[in-house]
Amino acid sequence: AARRPSARELAKGGSVRALVAATAAELWLMAAKTSDERLGLVEAAAALPAVGYGGLSVQVPNEGSTARDHLANERTFLAWIRTSIAVLSLGLAIAKFDTDVEGMSFGAAFIVLSMYMFFYSGTRYSENASAMQKGQYLIAKKGVWLLVNVLLLVALLCATIIYISDLGHRR
Numbered sequence: 011a012a013r014r015p016s017a018r019e020l021a022k023g024g025s026v027r028a029l030v031a032a033t034a035a036e037l038w039l040m041a042a043k044t045s046d047e048r049l050g051l052v053e054a055a056a057a058l059p060a061v062g063y064g065g066l067s068v069q070v071p072n073e074g075s076t077a078r079d080h081l082a083n084e085r086t087f088l089a090w091i092r093t094s095i096a097v098l099s100l101g102l103a104i105a106k107f108d109t110d111v112e113g114m115s116f117g118a119a120f121i122v123l124s125m126y127m128f129f130y131s132g133t134r135y136s137e138n139a140s141a142m143q144k145g146q147y148l149i150a151k152k153g154v155w156l157l158v159n160v161l162l163l164v165a166l167l168c169a170t171i172i173y174i175s176d177l178g179h180r181r
Contacts, residue, residue: 068143070143076142079142080139080142083135083138083139083142084135086134086135087131087132087134087135090127090130090131090134090135091128091131093127094124094127094128094131095124097120097123097124097127098120098121098124098125100120101116101117101118101119101120101121101123101124102117102121103117104116104117104120105117105118105121111171111175112171112172112175115167115168115171116168116171119164119167119168120164122164123160123161123164126157126160127157130153130156130157133153134150134153
């Protein structure tokens with residue numbers, strides 16, 4: 011008779027997902043009626059790859075500063091996302107509490123800016139991750155200038171709205 015492996019033995023990858031899958035497989039093993047069924051389940055479970063997070067992560071060798079560089083890239087991405095959420099919240103708050111045309115325009119400008127920041131951060135993160143896997147680093151020249159131009163456009167739009175609004179109040 012074949013010895014029944016434990017859940018930990020089935021979870022060779024060591025990830026939480028693999029351990030949960032192995033525990034579920036162990037429960038299926040207990041429910042199997044014959045030893046042939048059990049052996050088939052053990053072989054099927056052993057053939058499953060033990061990857062974490064459904065294969066959304068890529069495993070690369072940690073040579074030199076690989077892990078540190080990738081984690082720094084991720085921290086930068088998360089900082090962009092945090093800033094984008096703050097800008098989005100500001101735009102929503104302005105649009106909510108200042109319901110005239112100027113307030114809605116300001117709110118919309120900040121919301122559009124946050125959407126651009128979300129897109130830019132994701133694109134920049136992906137490009138950097140791909141470049142680091144090739145041993146290269148990308149300098150963000152065009153993206154930064156595009157962001158500066160978008161910010162200037164938003165500032166110009168806001169200033170124009172304030173000026174037009176001020177002209178309407180003087181009459």
